[in-house]
Amino acid sequence: MKRAIAAGVGAAALLLATGWSFAADPGIDPAQVKGKITYYTHFTSFITDGLFDKWVGDFKKLYPNADVDVQGIATYEDTMGTRLATGDYGDVLDTPASVPADQLSDFFAPLDDLNLQADFNYGDAWVQGGKPYAFTFGVNVEGIVYNKAAFKKVGITAVPKTWSEFLADAHKLKDAGIIPVETNFSQGWPLTVYDGLAVAISGDGDFLNKTLKDSAPFSADKPYGKSFAVLHKLITDKLVEPDLTTNNWEDSKGWMASGKAAMWFLGNWSINQIVQEGSVKAGIPPDASNIGFFPLPYDESGGPYSVNSGHDYGVSVAKNSQNIPTAKAWLAFLLTKTDCSQNAGFIPGYKKLAPTLPQLGEFQSYKPNIIAQTSQTPAYTNAINLINFGGGKGLQNTINADDYNAAIDKLNASWADAISRTQ
Amino acid sequence: MTAGDIGIRGRQRRPSYSPEAQRRLVIVTFLFVPLVSLILLNIYPVLQLIWISLSDFNGINWMRARFIGVRNYSDLLTRDSTLMLPIVNSLYYLFGSLVQIVLATWFAVILDMKLPGSRIFRTILFLPFVLNTVAAALVFRHFLQLDGTLNELLQNVFGVGFKIPWLDAKQNYTNFSLAAASVWRYLGFNLVVTFGALQAIPQDQYDAARLEGANDWQSFWRITFPSIRNVLFLQLALSVVGSLEVFEIPQLITNGAGKTSTFAIQMVQTGFQFHRAGTAAAMAVFMLLIVLVLYLVTQALQRYFDRPIAGASDG
Numbered sequence: 001m002k003r004a005i006a007a008g009v010g011a012a013a014l015l016l017a018t019g020w021s022f023a024a025d026p027g028i029d030p031a032q033v034k035g036k037i038t039y040y041t042h043f044t045s046f047i048t049d050g051l052f053d054k055w056v057g058d059f060k061k062l063y064p065n066a067d068v069d070v071q072g073i074a075t076y077e078d079t080m081g082t083r084l085a086t087g088d089y090g091d092v093l094d095t096p097a098s099v100p101a102d103q104l105s106d107f108f109a110p111l112d113d114l115n116l117q118a119d120f121n122y123g124d125a126w127v128q129g130g131k132p133y134a135f136t137f138g139v140n141v142e143g144i145v146y147n148k149a150a151f152k153k154v155g156i157t158a159v160p161k162t163w164s165e166f167l168a169d170a171h172k173l174k175d176a177g178i179i180p181v182e183t184n185f186s187q188g189w190p191l192t193v194y195d196g197l198a199v200a201i202s203g204d205g206d207f208l209n210k211t212l213k214d215s216a217p218f219s220a221d222k223p224y225g226k227s228f229a230v231l232h233k234l235i236t237d238k239l240v241e242p243d244l245t246t247n248n249w250e251d252s253k254g255w256m257a258s259g260k261a262a263m264w265f266l267g268n269w270s271i272n273q274i275v276q277e278g279s280v281k282a283g284i285p286p287d288a289s290n291i292g293f294f295p296l297p298y299d300e301s302g303g304p305y306s307v308n309s310g311h312d313y314g315v316s317v318a319k320n321s322q323n324i325p326t327a328k329a330w331l332a333f334l335l336t337k338t339d340c341s342q343n344a345g346f347i348p349g350y351k352k353l354a355p356t357l358p359q360l361g362e363f364q365s366y367k368p369n370i371i372a373q374t375s376q377t378p379a380y381t382n383a384i385n386l387i388n389f390g391g392g393k394g395l396q397n398t399i400n401a402d403d404y405n406a407a408i409d410k411l412n413a414s415w416a417d418a419i420s421r422t423q
Numbered sequence: 424m425t426a427g428d429i430g431i432r433g434r435q436r437r438p439s440y441s442p443e444a445q446r447r448l449v450i451v452t453f454l455f456v457p458l459v460s461l462i463l464l465n466i467y468p469v470l471q472l473i474w475i476s477l478s479d480f481n482g483i484n485w486m487r488a489r490f491i492g493v494r495n496y497s498d499l500l501t502r503d504s505t506l507m508l509p510i511v512n513s514l515y516y517l518f519g520s521l522v523q524i525v526l527a528t529w530f531a532v533i534l535d536m537k538l539p540g541s542r543i544f545r546t547i548l549f550l551p552f553v554l555n556t557v558a559a560a561l562v563f564r565h566f567l568q569l570d571g572t573l574n575e576l577l578q579n580v581f582g583v584g585f586k587i588p589w590l591d592a593k594q595n596y597t598n599f600s601l602a603a604a605s606v607w608r609y610l611g612f613n614l615v616v617t618f619g620a621l622q623a624i625p626q627d628q629y630d631a632a633r634l635e636g637a638n639d640w641q642s643f644w645r646i647t648f649p650s651i652r653n654v655l656f657l658q659l660a661l662s663v664v665g666s667l668e669v670f671e672i673p674q675l676i677t678n679g680a681g682k683t684s685t686f687a688i689q690m691v692q693t694g695f696q697f698h699r700a701g702t703a704a705a706m707a708v709f710m711l712l713i714v715l716v717l718y719l720v721t722q723a724l725q726r727y728f729d730r731p732i733a734g735a736s737d738g
Contacts, residue, residue: 081483186680396681
């Protein structure tokens, strides 16, 4: 009798456990979540600081028969491009940006049975044939990240409200021997925020895709032209780091933390990197309260300004995975039950998780008009690849040219040629 | 027992190999590994490269790759011709490698004079070649950067009042800075090759020349130079090919930005960053052809210089 009760309680407990689990993760049968899977991620720092060990430990508490081998890759896009071509890309992976929207189903397993699409910001970002193939870690808004102590040192008491105020403040910083705006120009990819700035100035989340209908989108009077002009002005006025050729990305995090550089124009994801990695580089204690975040005042209107927002990396399950149930369980667990997204400083993709980054509150206080950027169409991706434009390369080449205006004309001409080739 | 059995079965089946067959067996056995490697690691990739160059493969998705004929090639000669432009920058590196050969020969001749400490100097000069390229590039990045060692040196030791942007991607001269890094990195190789050739020259030739009253300059041009000419030609051929294929140094120092791009960097970016593997493969085939032609030219030149010289006795 006693034994029967014990068995009953055990069964009830088991039912409870599985019942709870079912409620949390629809589409996942816990009995099938077993065995070891491989997960490729670009979050190498979360491996070195032990966060992934903790998350995998929590995952194993939920699914005792499962295990995850987390593989971090520093040059993620390049490496995964090769891995995708060979078919060896693990069971779960951060969705490489190189997979065009119309080829998602060639590489990834559909995630419709997880029933998570409505619970995610940008739930339709990786949809093909009505099915989602990835969900995002989180969302970024792009603005000016600044070192408050550096601003205070030169007597800037409020963040600039217009473009001319911004320039005046930058000159004050420069006169005090501080790098006003760290652009990381040589790296290329940090310049993709100027694609976002064009989206913000246009006020249309689908702006980039619509440039396919414009044979001269880079002209000075159009959003792209205005966006490029912002960086061109900063560089010609020497309000940026003096060395625009050699790569100082890792060092620059330290400069932002210490106040050697005062501002950079990037997404909110970069804030925690300054606070955590940057302070280590600069040899100072991490101080999140010293870093602020405001929308870039790109004209003389005084605001409120539009800001570009978009999703960060998504997570996908490999189509050829031998263990799709476990892969899906890990994907759902990582995105909905860990603080991975918050640690990265995102606005979590999963809507039920609250953003924890304090700087987002300050950013919101300036009442920015947040423009949600839509996914790039395959036609747009093809066109920018034809002119070697993406990843900041187009802007880099334009600025590095002998004559800026001639380079803009040349860019317009090659763009017109590219769109004629993609149609 | 087996020998007897086979003997009963008849002469034709008997596995007795003639010396000729045994020789063949040995040759085939020994050739198997190198031939398989050659096919697997050389011929197959080249064939695949050519196939990719005739397709619109995007670098990741084989399922969507289509055969498009020679369009990648014709595009590279017309609307995509800007992709080919960085090949001009090879000239900076070619110039650098000529300087490098001259310097290396000079150092090798001096070291061959067996002055005290020549062993140490040889090691010092060879060291950069043993160093891995990434480390060498990092060293030069810090050396040439705006706040780098070279500018600090000029400022503090020579009193230069301004900083020279040695690595400004907007300036063509930056290619000279990068070529200099390349010279430093590869000088040791030329040095060791030339030095080896110098060691092989019999000392009695020099002794005889000295007895005849030849000075050092005359012995160099009449004895040393003809003896190492073939080695120098080999180095020249390698330099021409090498300067067309420059990749690591500019990639690691400037990321190929602005005016510092090279053909190989452009090729890698086109293939892997902009996902036009077909176009990039066509660029690679073009490079292959150019290298082949230049190699044949240097070979022809070498044959030309190696011909028996009629007026050789005037020396």
